Amino acid sequence: MTVSFWADEVVVSVLGDVDLVTAPDLNVVLAAVLERGPGPAVVDLADTHFMGVAGLRVLEAGAERLAACGRRLTIRSPSVLVSRMLDISGLAEIVNIQRADQGHGHLGPEQTAAVPGTPVTEAGGLTRHLRRVTSIPADDDVVDGALSLVVALARATVGGADGVSVSLQRHGQLMTVAASDQTILDMDAYQYASGEGPCVDASVEGRWFHAEALDQETRWPAFTPKARSLDINAILSSPLLAEDRPVGALNIYSRTAAAFAAEDQELASVFATEASRLLSKAGAGVTDDQLSDRLALALRTRRSIAHAQGVLMEREGIGAQEAYTLLRTFSRETNQPLRERAADIAGSTRRLPPSPAPEQKEGPCSVG
Amino acid sequence: MLSRLSDGLDRARREAGLSHGELWMRYFELGGMSTALELEGFLYGALRPSANDYNVVAHALNERFVELGGNHPVAYSEDVSNATEEGATQ
Numbered sequence: 266m267t268v269s270f271w272a273d274e275v276v277v278s279v280l281g282d283v284d285l286v287t288a289p290d291l292n293v294v295l296a297a298v299l300e301r302g303p304g305p306a307v308v309d310l311a312d313t314h315f316m317g318v319a320g321l322r323v324l325e326a327g328a329e330r331l332a333a334c335g336r337r338l339t340i341r342s343p344s345v346l347v348s349r350m351l352d353i354s355g356l357a358e359i360v361n362i363q364r365a366d367q368g369h370g371h372l373g374p375e376q377t378a379a380v381p382g383t384p385v386t387e388a389g390g391l392t393r394h395l396r397r398v399t400s401i402p403a404d405d406d407v408v409d410g411a412l413s414l415v416v417a418l419a420r421a422t423v424g425g426a427d428g429v430s431v432s433l434q435r436h437g438q439l440m441t442v443a444a445s446d447q448t449i450l451d452m453d454a455y456q457y458a459s460g461e462g463p464c465v466d467a468s469v470e471g472r473w474f475h476a477e478a479l480d481q482e483t484r485w486p487a488f489t490p491k492a493r494s495l496d497i498n499a500i501l502s503s504p505l506l507a508e509d510r511p512v513g514a515l516n517i518y519s520r521t522a523a524a525f526a527a528e529d530q531e532l533a534s535v536f537a538t539e540a541s542r543l544l545s546k547a548g549a550g551v552t553d554d555q556l557s558d559r560l561a562l563a564l565r566t567r568r569s570i571a572h573a574q575g576v577l578m579e580r581e582g583i584g585a586q587e588a589y590t591l592l593r594t595f596s597r598e599t600n601q602p603l604r605e606r607a608a609d610i611a612g613s614t615r616r617l618p619p620s621p622a623p624e625q626k627e628g629p630c631s632v633g
Numbered sequence: 634m635l636s637r638l639s640d641g642l643d644r645a646r647r648e649a650g651l652s653h654g655e656l657w658m659r660y661f662e663l664g665g666m667s668t669a670l671e672l673e674g675f676l677y678g679a680l681r682p683s684a685n686d687y688n689v690v691a692h693a694l695n696e697r698f699v700e701l702g703g704n705h706p707v708a709y710s711e712d713v714s715n716a717t718e719e720g721a722t723q
Contacts, residue, residue, distance in 0.1 A: 542669060559658060563662035589664065593692050596696070597709075602699075603696065
């Protein structure tokens with residue numbers, strides 16, 4: 266999946282089919298894009314042949330969200346099959362559809378020059394979309410877009426996370442630059458107003474603050490009752506550092522007390538570190554679309570590998586680490602990338618009747 | 634013995650033509666849980682990775698070598714227990 270930011274629209278280009286496994290990724294990316302701003306949003310399905318019900322639901326949710334503020338989602342270049350599904354589901358009535366043969370602004374010659382019948386590879390798609398990017402928003406926008414994506418990814422992957430935000434020092438005061446929803450914005454605002462709370466402390470002191478259970482929390486007497494009144498019961502604030510100076514915090518909120526297990530804290534730390542790197546390099550030419558498609562791809566692969574690990578664990582009666590070693594050894598013996606082997610294994614189970622298997626925990630509990 | 638294995642990691646990274654950031658991204662993609670800074674610590678020998686973490690880094694590098702037409706030149710932790718230490722980093 267790639268995200269291209271144009272002066273006049275944001276285009277989410279889907280590479281490959283959208284099914285139960287990949288629909289959550291589309292959801293995360295689309296939500297991040299819709300949160301990002303008021304410009305027209307386009308989902309480009311030129312490289313998608315099939316879209317399952319899960320994918321349709323994601324598009325429907327996105328379209329409804331835009332409709333609530335008087336905007337319409339555009340679906341570009343759907344295949345014949347996907348067009349049919351859009352018609353049947355009624356989605357065609359609430360979105361704009363641009364057929365592949367209708368001209369639109371950003372199709373460069375490199376796109377039309379594709380040899381008929383040649384499947385567009387993922388790498389080809391990525392470079393094509395990177396080439397198509399011509400406009401880069403102002404600096405703060407670039408950073409905010411990338412941070413929105415970090416927020417969406419953290420929200421989707423850190424276990425127990427009900428809401429995520431990023432607070433940053435700007436123009437001498439702390440402000441929220443990306444948040445997953447209004448409750449979270451309110452949570453941050455209460456902290457800025459009262460001058461206390463894990464987010465404020467992490468931003469100022471540059472270290473972790475973990476409020477495991479707010480009903481037993483004594484450090485922030487003014488803020489804690491406000492949080493509990495919004496049904497927030499655990500908070501994890503990780504410091505963001507730019508050039509080793511504390512500049513803000515990645516805040517993860519949960520309705521469940523003691524929601525954040527050790528691996529969730531590790532993941533939060535990974536995201537905080539990446540956000541810090543972004544902030545440190547903000548002026549160094551990292552564009553949010555490059556970052557976003559690389560991260561989205563990495564995340565999708567991680568998820569697929571975790572899924573394959575789960576399949577192997579169940580099939581072979583082995584542990585997570587042994588399953589990972591099996592994948593790795595296979596990759597080594599055949600020179601086939603581990604991600605491809607994982608995708609084969611994950612794909613081989615999709616035709617089976619759906620079993621209510623517990624969702625794979627993000628990230629291999631196996632590693633580390 | 635893991636520390637001896639780690640000695641060659643940053644050299645392998647340079648030979649593979651990967652920046653620290655891109656190696657981290659590949660490592661994260663393969664399921665690695667350490668931060669980019671910790672990964673740099675592994676590469677420079679300032680931190681000692683767990684065997685599992687080491688193997689993910691080694692595999693990220695080896696997949697890059699395969700892309701470049703090579704094989705799997707970076708040894709995995711299990712190679713050390715089956716081989717002499719002298720040959721392990723070859």
